Amino acid sequence: MPTINPLAADGFSAKPSTYVQGRPDYPAEVEGWLRDDLGLGAGRIAVDLGAGTGKLTPRLRATDATVIAVEPVAAMRAELVALNPDVEALEGSAAEIPLANESVDAVACAQAFHWFANPIALAEIRRVLKPGGVLGLIWNVRDARVPWVAALNEILDRYEGDAPRYQDWKWKSLFPAEGYGPLREQRFSNGHRGTAENVIVDRVLSTSFIATLPPAEQQKVVAEVRAIIDGTAEIAGKDEIVFPYETHLYSCTKL
Numbered sequence: 001m002p003t004i005n006p007l008a009a010d011g012f013s014a015k016p017s018t019y020v021q022g023r024p025d026y027p028a029e030v031e032g033w034l035r036d037d038l039g040l041g042a043g044r045i046a047v048d049l050g051a052g053t054g055k056l057t058p059r060l061r062a063t064d065a066t067v068i069a070v071e072p073v074a075a076m077r078a079e080l081v082a083l084n085p086d087v088e089a090l091e092g093s094a095a096e097i098p099l100a101n102e103s104v105d106a107v108a109c110a111q112a113f114h115w116f117a118n119p120i121a122l123a124e125i126r127r128v129l130k131p132g133g134v135l136g137l138i139w140n141v142r143d144a145r146v147p148w149v150a151a152l153n154e155i156l157d158r159y160e161g162d163a164p165r166y167q168d169w170k171w172k173s174l175f176p177a178e179g180y181g182p183l184r185e186q187r188f189s190n191g192h193r194g195t196a197e198n199v200i201v202d203r204v205l206s207t208s209f210i211a212t213l214p215p216a217e218q219q220k221v222v223a224e225v226r227a228i229i230d231g232t233a234e235i236a237g238k239d240e241i242v243f244p245y246e247t248h249l250y251s252c253t254k255l
Helices: 006-014 016-022 030-038 057-061 074-083 117-129 147-159 168-172 194-203 214-229
Strands: 045-049 065-072 086-089 103-111 128-142 184-194 243-253
Touching: 016 194, 030 057, 030 065, 030 128, 030 147, 030 184, 030 243, 045 057, 057 065, 074 086, 117 128, 128 147, 147 194, 147 214, 184 194, 194 243
Parallel strands: 045 065, 045 103, 065 086, 103 128
Antiparallel strands: 128 243, 184 243
C-alpha cells in the first residue's frame, strides 16, 4: 500500500460497507459543477483521487468523461469496483499517482484532500494535470445548525485526536498554491435520506477514528448516538429521516 496516514488506512479498511451506507451521496448540482468548473465532458479524462468506495464516481461518470479511480486502501477499492465494475481503479496515493505527466484534464478529491493536504501531493497532482487542467475538492459537511447534528458533532469531537479533518481548515493554508490559480468556492444543500440506523449510526461508525476504537468503546459511542436519536422528536421512531448536509466545493486551475 502506498504510504498514507495510518489512521486512514486502518479506519477505512475496517468496514467499507458501513462507509457506503453511512455516507451521503453528492447532490445533482455537483454534475453541473464538474462540467462547468472542472471542464468535464466527452473526450475528457478525470481522476477520482482518494476515491474510497466511489461515492463521487457516478457524478463523474454522468459527465461522459473517462473516469480513473485512484485509491490506496484495498478494501475501499474493492467496494468501488463492485459498485462501478466498468471504471478503471488503480492502487495509488496522492503522493504517487500511477499516471503519466500531463495526462488528465481534472483531478477530483471527494471527502479526501484533508488526509493528504501537503505540497508533495499538490506537486504530484500538478504533474498529472494537463496545462489548464483543474483540481476539484469536495466535502459533504454535516449541518451543525441543526441541534441534533451539533450534538452528534460533540460526540465525534471528543475522539478526533490529531486526525486531519476538513473542519480544522489546515488544508486551506496551502492555497494559493504554487502552479495553481486562485481557489474558487461554491456550496449546495444536501441531505442523506434513509433509516436513522444507516444515515446516523453508520455515519458515525464510518468515521476513521471511531472505526479504530476498541469494540467496547465503539458500543459506548453507539449508545450515545442512539440516545440522541431517541431523544429528538423529529427523528425518533421515524421509518425514514433526512440527515442535513452542506456540500462545499473548491477548485483551482493549473497555470
